[in-house]
Amino acid sequence: MAGSATPLAPGGLVVVQPLRRKRCAGCRRGPLSLLVLEDGVPRCLDCADLGHLVFLPRGDTALTRRAREESALSAVVVRFNRRKGRYERQGLLVEQEALGRAEARCLADAEARRRRRARDARRRTVEDERFAAAFAAEIVRLFPGCPAERARGIAAHASARGSGRVGRSAAGRALSESAVISAVVAAVRHGDTPYDRLLMSGVPRYEARRRIAATLAGVLREWEEAAGVG
Secondary structure (H helix, E strand, O other), rough: OOOOOOOOEEOEEEEEEEOOOOOOOOOOOOOOEEEEOOOEEEOOOOOOOOOOOOOEEEOOOOHHHHHHHHHHEEEEEEEEEEEOOOEEEEEEEHHHHHHHHHHHHHHHHHHHEEEHHHHHHHHHHHHHHHHHHHHHHHHHHHHOOOOHHHHHHHHHHHHOOOOOOHOOHHHHOOOHHHHHHHHHHHHHHHOOOOOHHHOOOOHHHHHHHHHHHHHHHHHHHHHHHOOOOO
């Protein structure tokens, strides 16, 4: 990286984090944590007219990009990796005011994203509430004997966003009769029969379903035939 002036990289000037203790060839200060190579000798940042810049570590891509955009003068900071045999980027030197402007832009973006997420969350909540209400209404239409509160509970459970349950399937979103019935059957199986206890006691799933089949059918028949309740 020697040369007649501060080395240039595709992105601008290059500053080195030395692995060995070095002193500035001009002012003799040292050891230097950062240096610039000029005419093959190390110079401190002050002697290289870069002392007014501040270090921005790598890691935040958006902040780094914006700091470079805002800064009239910048330098890439590198350090030699002996194991890999190459220089690796460590960060950027930029003007203090430029870094402040870049941070303000990133904060503005973060606030905008936060507000957008909040709006999206509110919209999804409204959509989910409307869908759950429609799902519950379809349950009551197919099973008029199902208590309204129970129908709302089944609908909320089946249609919970991200649950992967039947209410979130394409058929469920279309309020198909088969999807609604499946949700009701599952709710009755787990809530109105000893099915879960049988599974916990070691009874195989198909055998457990066989044992509770009559109870399950009875509840469904009662809900299908009874007049609306609740």
